[in-house]
Amino acid sequence: MSDFIERRIALSWAEPKRTYDVVIIGGGGHGLATAYYLAARHGITDVVVLEAGYIGAGNSGRNTTIIRANYGIPEAVRFYQHSLELYQGLEDELDCSIMHTRKGLIWLAHTEPQLRAERARSLLNVACGAETVMITPEETKQLCPQLDLTGGGRYPVLGASYHPAAATARHDRVVWAYAQGAMRRGVHVVQHRKVTGLLRDGARITGVDTTAGPINARVVLSAVGGNVSTVAAQAGVRLPIRSHPLQAFVTNFYTEAFQPIVSDTELLCYVSQTERGQMLIGAEFDRQPSYSLRSSFSFLQSTCAKVTQLLPFLGDLRILRQWTGICDISADFSPIMGATGVDGFLVTTGWGTWGFKAIPAGGEGMAELIATGRSPALLEPFGLDRFARDDTMADPGSTGTH
Numbered sequence: 001m002s003d004f005i006e007r008r009i010a011l012s013w014a015e016p017k018r019t020y021d022v023v024i025i026g027g028g029g030h031g032l033a034t035a036y037y038l039a040a041r042h043g044i045t046d047v048v049v050l051e052a053g054y055i056g057a058g059n060s061g062r063n064t065t066i067i068r069a070n071y072g073i074p075e076a077v078r079f080y081q082h083s084l085e086l087y088q089g090l091e092d093e094l095d096c097s098i099m100h101t102r103k104g105l106i107w108l109a110h111t112e113p114q115l116r117a118e119r120a121r122s123l124l125n126v127a128c129g130a131e132t133v134m135i136t137p138e139e140t141k142q143l144c145p146q147l148d149l150t151g152g153g154r155y156p157v158l159g160a161s162y163h164p165a166a167a168t169a170r171h172d173r174v175v176w177a178y179a180q181g182a183m184r185r186g187v188h189v190v191q192h193r194k195v196t197g198l199l200r201d202g203a204r205i206t207g208v209d210t211t212a213g214p215i216n217a218r219v220v221l222s223a224v225g226g227n228v229s230t231v232a233a234q235a236g237v238r239l240p241i242r243s244h245p246l247q248a249f250v251t252n253f254y255t256e257a258f259q260p261i262v263s264d265t266e267l268l269c270y271v272s273q274t275e276r277g278q279m280l281i282g283a284e285f286d287r288q289p290s291y292s293l294r295s296s297f298s299f300l301q302s303t304c305a306k307v308t309q310l311l312p313f314l315g316d317l318r319i320l321r322q323w324t325g326i327c328d329i330s331a332d333f334s335p336i337m338g339a340t341g342v343d344g345f346l347v348t349t350g351w352g353t354w355g356f357k358a359i360p361a362g363g364e365g366m367a368e369l370i371a372t373g374r375s376p377a378l379l380e381p382f383g384l385d386r387f388a389r390d391d392t393m394a395d396p397g398s399t400g401t402h
Ligand SMILES: Cc1cc2nc3c(=O)[nH]c(=O)nc-3n(C[C@H](O)[C@H](O)[C@H](O)COP(=O)(O)OP(=O)(O)OC[C@H]3O[C@@H](n4cnc5c(N)ncnc54)[C@H](O)[C@@H]3O)c2cc1C
Pocket: 025, 026, 027, 028, 029, 030, 031, 050, 051, 052, 053, 054, 055, 056, 057, 058, 059, 060, 061, 062, 063, 064, 065, 066, 067, 193, 194, 195, 196, 223, 224, 225, 226, 227, 231, 246, 247, 248, 282, 323, 324, 325, 326, 327, 348, 349, 351, 352, 353, 354, 355, 356, 357, 358, 402
């Protein structure tokens, strides 16, 4: 666990100019990280990030903060492993505590087919550079003494895959740290400035219209999370994305330590403990596409029924808060980063329920693409053109949640 040192985060706001080299729409983790790496790695500082609300108002400030690389396809494992490693050095790079804490992630198996799936995951992870090992029920219990190995008599634990490098980090500090790093290098970040349209010169996007007038740019990047379909539509781009709500909740203080992150593919739920001792619980996204931020009682009811089978102590705690974010879920559950076929207009999207862990690698890669005009190798497989080539990268076993 990192020692948390509270230091003032110095954010300096700017009045936007009329013209920039790069306009980034959306002050979430991906937009701000791209701005930071443009300035820090490529010396490109003539950049503005335009945020409709406040920075981190979207999913980057609403997620359950899990960082892991134990995905189910090689391209994803390599990409997320790089991101996980960037996170490990982020406090030094950004000179700011993000409360990065290594916890380890247990993925439970209740049936023989699930055990085989977890074995396959472990082998693939190791082959692609991420550490994941199989553990027995007894080893699982040692890592998480609170676990009921009978699963309430219905979901017996036959084994699990264990990903020791999985971690968490304080989500809004990640947003603020990238914002501070970008601002220190001269990037402008403007809050409460919604992009309402895109400017065109023939087939090329040449800037954005905002609630306070137009801004011209050589490149416009959309990093707007669940709102991407409406922004991309203004450029005439139809994306294979649906926006779905994803909910989560925390309980009151649990007095004992709960070290790992516990996940379950059959029950599609996961549990960890926050730095404040609250139990943080998430599950799969709502099946009905929607832009509604309303939380539902049915989500609480079904998720509580699942997690208390595995971790009976949760039944004695009280639910403190519940919230919702709108997730940009792609057709193959993998992100979409890069060109859109419209000159001057790029996207970083499809981050769905799993994009917090991707913020460093996604931002670094998008900055390289904008600076050099070439997609770095780690981003290459995630281009939008994969759908036209029928070369999609379905990873549903790993990405329905966190
Ligand atoms: C409940 C929940 C739990 C999650 N848990 C995890 C997890 O454990 N691990 C993980 O890796 N991921 C998780 N995620 C997913 C993760 O939070 C997102 O994928 C990630 O934060 C996306 O970052 P972003 O920068 O693309 O989008 P966002 O953080 O949503 O930022 C987009 C920003 O764009 C702004 N915006 C929108 N439209 C406009 C406009 N027209 N003009 C200007 N600004 C605009 C919004 O206000 C917003 O601030 C979770 C998500 C939710 C909702």
